[in-house]
Amino acid sequence: MSIKTIIIPVRDLPAASALYRAVLGVEPYADEPYYVGFRVGDQEIGLDPNGHNHGMTGPVNYCHVDDVPATLHAAVAAGWLTRQGAKDVGAGRLAAIVEDPNGNVLGLLQR
DSSP states (O other), X not given: OEEEEEEEEOSOHHHHHHHXXXXXXSOOSEEEXXXXXXXXXXXXXXXXXXXXXXXXXXXEEXXXXXXXXXXXXXXXXXXXXXXXXXXXXXXXXXXXXXXXXXXXXXXXEEO
16 A cells, blocks of 8 residues: 555646646646646646535545555544545546544545
8 A cells, every 4th residue: 555646625727737737847647627637757646626625625645555445444443534435536446535533634545
């Protein structure tokens, strides 16, 4: 398991996309009205214009896991709270978000 994806909530997707293009020095691999994604090495940085509407208050780091439902179950059993249950985020990929007792969030992403 490793953290390979960071999703950043943004309010102005075109402006944010321009900022990240300039800093990252790469063009996005996905440039849609609902998501702009950049790959830098094996790291993915995504811009989500709907993130704030879904309760994101800042970037969420996602661990890539083999089985989101099983990992979510294990996390909850260990004391994590479910912030977002497993859901399809496109192309059959599942994602969930958990929160530790200190309010820190961690995403789970099935690839």
